[in-house]
Amino acid sequence: MENTIELNRQRCNLNPEDGSVWLFGYGSLIYKVDFPYLECRPARIKGWVRRFWQGSHDHRGTPQAPGRVVTLIPREGAQCLGLAYRVTPDTFSHLDIREKNGYLRFSTRMIFADGDEAPGLVYVATEDNAAFLGPADEDEMARHIARSRGPSGPNSDYLLRLAQALRELGEQDDHVFLLEQKLLRLDT
Numbered sequence: 001m002e003n004t005i006e007l008n009r010q011r012c013n014l015n016p017e018d019g020s021v022w023l024f025g026y027g028s029l030i031y032k033v034d035f036p037y038l039e040c041r042p043a044r045i046k047g048w049v050r051r052f053w054q055g056s057h058d059h060r061g062t063p064q065a066p067g068r069v070v071t072l073i074p075r076e077g078a079q080c081l082g083l084a085y086r087v088t089p090d091t092f093s094h095l096d097i098r099e100k101n102g103y104l105r106f107s108t109r110m111i112f113a114d115g116d117e118a119p120g121l122v123y124v125a126t127e128d129n130a131a132f133l134g135p136a137d138e139d140e141m142a143r144h145i146a147r148s149r150g151p152s153g154p155n156s157d158y159l160l161r162l163a164q165a166l167r168e169l170g171e172q173d174d175h176v177f178l179l180e181q182k183l184l185r186l187d188t
């Protein structure tokens with residue numbers, strides 16, 4: 001399994017001297033918060049859409065049978081809603097391990113609900129990473145998620161918890177909600 005821990009350490013977008021750094025979470029980082037933070041606020045970033053196009057070898061699948069999790073895909077004019085966490089720089093040593101299966105830290109600007117903006121970091125698994133799966137028919141993606149599981153649990157939990165968290169944030173994410181609907185139909 002390719003692992004991005006060292007690549008992220010070499011990136012120059014994290015200054016250990018900074019008192020705090022904003023992290024933008026749009027997938028499991030929204031609902032599974034296993035790191036300390038100083039502040040958390042809903043935020044958007046511009047130019048990206050959330051898609052279940054990344055393979056998961058280490059959390060919701062295995063190297064032999066990868067699951068499907070979200071990454072961000074560039075899309076002009078789009079915005080993606082998530083949660084922004086203000087964390088201390090040392091938190092990234094844990095996050096780099098958690099996000100090691102293809103995600104690289106990118107600099108971004110987050111826009112809060114009141115219009116305030118702040119620079120920060122976001123983990124994106126770009127299409128050139130070894131675990132990238134890319135698009136597929138939605139019925140196939142739902143079946144793939146339904147049958148996958150990994151060390152962090154069933155892939156279906158990832159989708160259902162993300163969909164629920166987005167609903168609670170008041171976000172209408174057609175891609176996530178369509179997959180959720182298709183997954184739930186498979187169960188009945």
Ligand code: SIN
Binds near residue numbers: 028069071
């Ligand atoms: C994120 O949540 O921001 C990154 C993708 C993931 O860990 O699910």
